[in-house]
Amino acid sequence: MKPHHAPARRRHRLVVQALLSLSLASTLSLSQAASEAPQALAQAQQLFLAATQGDSAAIEKAVEAYTALLRAEPGNPSLMAKLGAATSLRATTTMLPWKKMSHAEEGLAYLDKALALLNNTHDAAAAGQIPIALDTRFTAASTFLALPGFFNRGPRGNKLLQEVLNHPQFAQTPLAFRATVWMQAGRAAEQGERRDEARKFYQLVQEHGAPQASKAQAKLKALQS
Template sequence: MQHRSPIPLLIAGKLALLIALALPPIGSAQMPVAHPDLTTAVATFQRASHGDTAAIAPALRDFTALSAARPGDPLTLAYAGAATSMQARTTWLPWKKLGHAEDGLAMIDKALALLTPAHDAVSARGVPVALETKLTAAGTFLALPAMFNRGERGRRLLDEVMQHPAFRATPAPFQDSARQIAAKAAS
């Protein structure tokens, strides 16, 4: 039987490790990542917002990817913030619940600050970006406990959306969503 030295195996193993460390991780900025389309991401988000906790992580993943691919886009940032806030539903630890909610609210606040009058004219899926961004924020604000002090702002945003001249021309599912949020807020 021939005796082999373990040294070539060790060198080959270290070489493979060095190569692996030199390559960018999967999903990094250097490697292309498949981004979901907005319609698919919104459908996943809607499942999550209607109580499907298993859809929260995919919605967050999709909108985080979309927001990274579209820096400065208030709509994808608002959805990413709303999905981040929804993570509070998935943990029992109070400090994590609070952290998820606050992180999401910060993202939504930034999305609202990014809105300009031009976002009234730009549409995504037949809805002006400003309206969908504000409705996403309103829905999140109104779903939070009172201790976050976002209820009044959520009602104002919801009123802005429903009173906007372009609201009546938006697709029926968008109008239905606004009415559902208004009905929950009224109860």
């Protein structure tokens, strides 16, 4: 009995760890957006940040906050993507393996729907802001790439990440967001054993003097060993 269930328990533990790691890829972009958002959205974003950083009490509050926001704007892909990411974090609140999987899959369903809602109107943004298309794709990409391989989301996560990097508006987004994307791209390249590509992204973070420059430097140093 124990040998049969041990691999499943390890897989579920990986799901929990992967979902928590989403904060490493999204914290700066969410914080930047919150400074310009209406109060309800800013509160939801802060709850989500707290949830991804390990505050289990904030998870359900974040889900409730994004649910309310999405109810007011049911066609907003960015809000739906954030609800999906927050819903996935519910997997960290239960010890029951089937519930962990259920929460993760429910969150992924929201993310899939958010991506399906994107159209050309979501590509534009005011100066200094992040287009909905980029925010939505990056939220989904970060979540997909964080998940263990048995979810089979890695290839789509990499594709979405490339779409963000290649988007015509990417160069006009705030540096904090661009650097967050570069750091995620560097990690994805490392996971794919593409060390030269990883170095390129970490060097971009350093060269632009982004807030994550020290983390990028540490990554570059590790790649030299």
